[in-house]
Amino acid sequence: MSELSRLRWQCRRGMKELDVLLEAYLNTRFGQAALAEQHAFAALLELPDPVLMSYIVGRASPEAVEQRRVIDALQRTSRV
Numbered sequence: 001m002s003e004l005s006r007l008r009w010q011c012r013r014g015m016k017e018l019d020v021l022l023e024a025y026l027n028t029r030f031g032q033a034a035l036a037e038q039h040a041f042a043a044l045l046e047l048p049d050p051v052l053m054s055y056i057v058g059r060a061s062p063e064a065v066e067q068r069r070v071i072d073a074l075q076r077t078s079r080v
Contacts, residue, residue: 010045018049021056024077025070040066 001009007030011022022045030038044052044067054060055071056078062068 007042007045010042013049013052015049015053018052018056021074021077025074028077029073036066037069040064041070043067044070 007026008023011019011026013019013022025041030041033041055062056074062071
């Protein structure tokens with residue numbers, strides 16, 4: 001399985017809202033993102049849904065700068 005296929009599979013979550021946002025990021029931004037941001041996205045996919053959603057809705061913020069960049073991109077996507 002390719003890395004992109006693995007990430008696409010990990011975008012499938014228990015919350016449909018997360019599915020939509022994560023797949024949109026993967027389809028529109030991931031390929032052009034810097035390697036550090038790509039790694040940050042992959043690390044975020046390892047988190048439980050409630051933690052990831054709390055980052056996206058702004059109740060919490062990840063410590064890593066690159067993860068915050070991914071969350072910012074996901075938040076912008078959710079406003080569209």
